[in-house]
Amino acid sequence: MPQLKAEKTLSPILEKKKKKLFTRIFKQWELQMMVIPGLLFILVFNYFPMYGVLMAFQDFNIFKGMSDSEWVGIKHFVMFFNDSRFFEIMRNTIAISGLKILIGFPAPIILALMLNEVRNMMFKRTVQTITYLPHFLSWVIVAGFATSILATESGSLNILLEKIGLINEPINFLSIPEYFWTILISTNLWKSIGFASIVYIAAISGVDPQLYEAAALDGASKLKQIFLITIPSIMPIIVIFLILEIGNLLNAGFEDLLLLGSNAVLRPVSDVIDTYVYRVGISNSLYSYATAIGLFKAVISVGLLTIANQIARRSDNSLW
Known part of the structure; x- marks a missing residue:
């Protein structure tokens, strides 16, 4: 009896909440219409293709399709782990990605901190424009520049x-x-470096100027103001981007490595998971093998992202 009474009491409240939700959505229909294309994009390109993960456990035959292809369990995962180049590929992937994080992650922060101290607006905007431009060049053009500069x-x-x-x-x-x-x-x-610094420049611009004025009155130098005010103020942004970078540890790159490391002599140091999948899996039509390696990489990436997020929670700066 008490349970029935509780359900009868809760049902009008839930119905009222539902009505409020639908009313709020209807009132914001313009905003909802703007969200729908983004949701459709994510569903079509991120969620619907997840069905293809089943190929990792099959000997996929393009003519038979996924429904009639033979199921082989973890055969392709074992093949990858037993590959003579497995440790070399994993070493290259982790080393290159680690170097990109170690050098490439703090560089935009340092650039943003330096630009924040520039008072000549013309010079500041010129530097920002020059550092932003390379981001909009394709890797084909960038690799061409590098090749011509390093030509014999x-x-x-x-x-x-x-x-x-x-x-x-x-x-x-x-x-x-x-x-x-x-x-x-x-x-x-x-x-x-230039494009990645935009977020940090925006975060620094949101720091209360009165904090700097108070620190200057207390005799704090510019360097102390950076370490005691600026960096702690943008630390939540730094931590979030660092978590995402750690989650992408096995994404060492593809286009840059494929173009700059095309020489077969460089393969022992340039071959990473993505280039290996492209060369061995896709080029040789080993779709199940390529899918298995991609699934392995995705599972490890999710695990790294979760661990990094749990560690960041201790400082109250986590993704979830």
Whole structure:
């Protein structure tokens, strides 16, 4: 009896909440119409294709389709783990992605902090424009720039090094594995640093100017103001982006590695999960094998994202 009474009491409240929800949606129909294309995009390109994950557990035959292809369990995962290049590919993936985080993640923050201290607006805007522009260039163009600069015969870097007497003969930089990671990280940094700093510049602009005035009255130098006011104020943004970067640890890149690391000599240091999947899985029509590797990468990425988020919760700056 008490349970029935409780249900009767709750049902009008729930109905009232539903009516309020529908009323609110109807009143905001213009905003809802703007959201619908985004939702459809996510459903079509992110959720509907998840059905294809089943291919990882099949010997997929393009003519038979997924419904009639033979089920093989974890065969393709075992094939990948037993591959003679598995540890080399994982090492390259983690090392390249780790270097991108270690060098590429703090660089936009430092640039944003430096630009925040510039008082000449013309100079500030010029620097921002110059650093933003590379982001809008495709990797084909950027790789072309890098290749022409590092070219053996007419490359500007070789010419400069010869002029100042550091080398006696040109160096083929894109054929020496020891130089590849440095070239890759430098190119990525040049391309992304300006655009990535936009978020941090916007966050810094929201810091209360009175905090800086109070710190200046207390005798704090510009450097102390940065470490005691600016960085703590934008720390939530930094932590959120760091969590996302850790979640993408196995996404070392694809276009940049495919274009800059196309030389077979560089494969021991340039081959990562994505390029391996493209070369071995897709180019050879091993769709189930490629799907299995992609699923493995996705599961690890979700795990890393969850762990990073749990650690960030201790500082009250987590994604969820």
